[in-house]
Amino acid sequence: MLFSHHNNSHNKVLVVDDEPTSLLIMAESLSDLGEIVCCDNGAQAIEKAASFQPDVILLDIEMPDMNGFEVCQKLKNNPKTAPSHVIFVTSHNEQIFEYQSFASGGIDLIHKPVDLNICRLRVQNQLKLKHQEAQILAAKNDISTLVTSCLSIFHIGQIQKKTYSVMMKTAIGLKKIAIKCWVVSLKIYYLKSYMRLFIVV
Template identity: 40%
Template sequence: MERILEDWLLHANRRPKILIADDQPSNIRVLYELFSAQCDIFMASNGEQALQLCQAELPDLILLDVVMEDIDGHEVCRRLKADPLTSTIPIIFITAQNQAADEVIALGLGAVDFIVKPINSVIVRARVRTHLTLKLQGDLLRASAFLDGLTGVGNRRKFDDDLLTNWRQCLRDKTPISLILLDIDYFKHYNDRYGHQSGDSCLKLVAKTIAESLRRPHDKVARYGGEEFACILPKTKREDAVRIAEAMLGRIRALDIEHRGSDVDHVVTSSAGVATLLPTLSSTPEVLLTAADVQLYEAKRGGRARVCATREE
């Protein structure tokens, strides 16, 4: 397990997270002692608690009992696999059920492994090690598929996933979420005047500057399309989001990239639209996206090189 910990710290910059769900405290204690030195452990004593922890913590691996109060392990597995947010989390059933038919059912539900109680520590450690290795490799492959090839920030698909994930988290936490849509002013004129190679270099510099303007690890930037970028700011009030957007625009202007084709300035500038919402069960992330897009349009209509924001959260 030590090697697994080293790989996770190197590639993911954190320890792997394991959720243990079992209605017997003695079983949880045994598994906790096996993995707590190398992994962050979360514990649930029933199915409902397991589902809530999965949504809140997004563990890297779930060790799941079948027979539990309220919601059994099979139903927990069905719900997790039906939710795009949790569908890729590997599940290992650890159960006293020992018939071949039981294993067939578990694997048919989407579990990656099936271990029969009583727990053999050597077998459990070996299988957990294998599936944590596979999970890390899968995460790295998915991460590369979510990057914009030119700028190195997230791509549109990554933006869509991050927006949904953070929207749900803010809905659970009852906290606001802010979105910044940022567009390079008169970028078509820039490409026409300086060429597409210079345009690509400009996009890379702007993307790097935006990313460096985000201080918190859970703030996300993605290339939304063409010369447009999007920043997701969970747990961020309107005034803080506006301040961040204004700082971004200032840093982009300070790059001092010549732009003689601009009607705003002789250097590259940008416009931004900011929207902030407190998620509710009756609203959707698309409402936030539309609001930010409207504000970006207002910034352009008002002369560009400025920030426009919704009046209130």
């Protein structure tokens, strides 16, 4: 399971940006990395993320109504969307934006104007991490199932061992009883023979 081949078609990426041009350019540059879904506002991003459950979300920080930080916090508070890796996109270079990006649950930060080659590499890295997480979880489940099966087999073996032990003890007990019965029958036989002799005399 840990060494299974990963198919890009299984990747899911959600791109969120209120600028149509940026949205189109980023979506086009990532199109060969998996299934790409786009939206242009925070409320729609939350709704899409819950139904689409993307591996990676490219999330613009500066959006009307609900900014990227607020969106990310809502995503992280929902068990269905919390596992998604959020990469923030911003035109700001101030350190406070970088701090807020990680503090709100983001895993990376890309500055505008976006270098598409760097953007692709960062998304690819996060997709690989998500795939590895899935493999580790699957392996953990496989190991758990294997351990449970081994314990079950061991338990059955112990029961069979105990059953065999009881059967052996029962057989030995029956053998002893049979020997005693045989000895008693011999004694009765000889006693009867002796009594016949006594009566004849």
